[in-house]
Amino acid sequence: MADDSIAVVDLDRCQPDRCNYECANFCPPNRTGEECIVTREERFADDDRYEGDPDQISISEELCLGETCGICVEKCPFDAIEIINLPQELDDEPTHRYGDNAFALYGLPVPSPGNVTGILGPNGIGKSTAVKALAGELVPNLGEFDDDANWEAVLDRYRGSELQNYITQLMDDDITVARKPQYVDQIPKQFDGNTRELLEQTDERGVLDELVERLSIQPIMDQSIDSISGGELQRVAIAATLARDADFYFLDEITPYLDIGQRMVVARLIRELADDPEADRSMLVVEHDLAILDLLADTLHVAYGEPGVFGVMTDPKSVRNGINEYLEGYLNNENMRIRPESITFEEHAPRETSRGTPLVEYPEISKSYGDGEFSLDVDAGMIYEGEVLGVVGPNGIGKSTLAKLFAGNIDPDDGELDFNLDISYKPQYIEIDQPMRVDSFLSSITDEFGTSYWNTEIAQPLQLDPIMEQQLTDLSGGERQRVAIAACLSEPADLYVLDEPSAHLDVEQRVQATSAIRRYAENHDATALVIDHDIYMIDLLADRLMVFDGEPAKHGHATEPQEMRAGMNDFLADLDITFRRDEGTGRPRINKPGSQKDSQQKRDGEYYYS
Ligand code: ADP
Ligand code: ADP
Ligand code: SF4
Secondary structure, three states: OOOOEEEEEOOOOOOHHHOOOHHHHHOHHHHOOOOOEEEHHHHOOOOOOOOOOOOOEEEOOOOOOOOOOOHHHHHOOOOOEEEEEOOOOOOOOOOEEOOOOOOEEEOOOOOOOOOEEEEEOOOOOOHHHHHHHHOOOOOOOOOOOOOOOOHHHHHHHHOOOOHHHHHHHHHOOOOOEEEEOOOHHHHHHHOOOEHHHHHHHHOOOOOHHHHHHHOOOHHHOOOEHHHOOHHHHHHHHHHHHHOOOOOEEEEEOOOOOOOHHHHHHHHHHHHHHHHOOOOOOEEEEEOOOHHHHHHHOOEEEEEEEEOOOEEEEOOOEEHHHHHHHHHHOEEOOOOEEOOOOOOOOOOOOOOOOOOOOEEEEEOOEEEEEOOOOEEEEEOOEEEEOOOEEEEEOOOOOOHHHHHHHHHOOOOOOEOOOOOOOOEEEEOOOOOOOOOOEHHHHHHOOOOOOOOHHHHHHHHOOOOOHHHOOOEHHHOOHHHHHHHHHHHHHHOOOOEEEEEOOOOOOOHHHHHHHHHHHHHHHHHOOOEEEEEOOOHHHHHHHOOEEEEEEEEOOOEEEEOOOEEHHHHHHHHHHHHOOOEEEOOOOOOEEEOOOOOHHHHHHHHHOOOOOO
């Protein structure tokens, strides 16, 4: 008997009318006459509160032999079962469990007035569940899924902890909540009207004009919400949340589709709201851009576990230790390894290496749209086979225009490009809306679909297996991103252009996607041009950098591809941001503006590798 394992049955996948209960027939306890796997009807004969169909299965966690057996997991033709051994260090009962054989959450984050609390962890680990509890929308059942869930019991559990105060206030109905959802793309489906109408509804603090100005929302105030871009929607959603007058603000991802300058503005706005001496506001932020999270949060909960099965919120850590431990893959207080290997950064710029075969050499080119409303100038340069070029610069500065020029989709006004590279392009905003399954979609792109090479190089690092049978239209933002990266890399091409592959991916997925892109470019003698605003991702990914500067929507200028050190200096000088190195781990951290290190590094002209 293993009392430390958890069994989760995915009721969307369990299809007893299409199998022969192989799980139950092969389950060792069942074979000795015990009722480890039975139908839900058998298990809950007198109880109509269970979810799912009566014929779907229920697994007894008391009788189950645990992960080392795992026979049912293998036997189920629909991958509906997960059996995972819980870490021994976890001695509490869950805070909430959605039902029999459903996801379990352990622990809760602690909102703290005057502070920004961060949550760092993968998707599907229970962050939204925790927030629903803190917002009073879900009464945690402490793992007992009867009808008795009540806040007194929760308060008992957390008496004496930092959560006690918060829960008491919540029970007194004293807490108001403002929340920004993770996937802003859904907003137009829920709101019919223009930006001004949406924002005016939410302006409880009378701060709209300031927010609109600082987030540069003026140009789209009279535009209908369903016509604005993802980056604009993100800023509108953030403004709408911060304009509310609440005690507890929850922001689920603030960076997707925003450039670094915009990310810094948002971070500053959140900070100011926490620091407001007139009010006791608690800010809770989920964020996967570690440089921004580091800058913004005071304390951090690391969320770990097995996505979709169980999630654990650690006690709060300092933001520095939290991120260091997360990257290291080992949580000190919890005595818990969460990843076999650590994620490390080079403290010194990589040395110049010989570059191999040129892919293309191009002259100075320029391109403008309309009557010169926007113009782009590109310095002459050379791109090599097998390299990954990082592309950095603000939104609206001409990055996609350059990709289109290289692809031969549009012609330059000045300068001639005598090549038409085969380009495979993943746009920033992904529209894959065909009513089609993921596997049919990907096999329509490449003959290599399903080969062991394709599985190892693409499907596995992008975690496609669990979503292969889903409809494209049912995918979450992060799942859609992974399918779009896979589709882009599966296309035969000379140049792979990926625009913001990090959007909606969690940190693990960013690292995995990064190595998939790198390996793919190397193995195919192809070049990857990766546009991204996550500095950590660019650092881990790029061999050289192409830097865009200018004035968004008016004029853009692209440098030739540069070595990392020169490129980072060029880029960060324009943004007026310097990075120092964490003393323990060498990881880059944004300096406080005006600090001694910031001033010294600016004098030395060393913005990144100091
Ligand atoms: P995150 O915010 O970290 O992405 P969530 O809290 O949204 O994670 O979800 C954690 C897990 O709980 C997911 O596997 C999800 O499928 C499951 N879950 C969420 N809501 C329910 C529900 N009402 N019933 C059963 N399972 C649920
Ligand atoms: P980025 O990829 O850096 O965000 P883009 O290359 O997409 O920038 O766009 C640069 C500028 O050119 C933007 O102001 C955009 O609105 C404008 N633009 C892009 N395509 C066209 C077009 N076909 N006609 C007119 N303006 C365009
Ligand atoms: Fe039975 Fe547990 Fe083994 Fe599954 S893992 S077959 S439920 S003992």
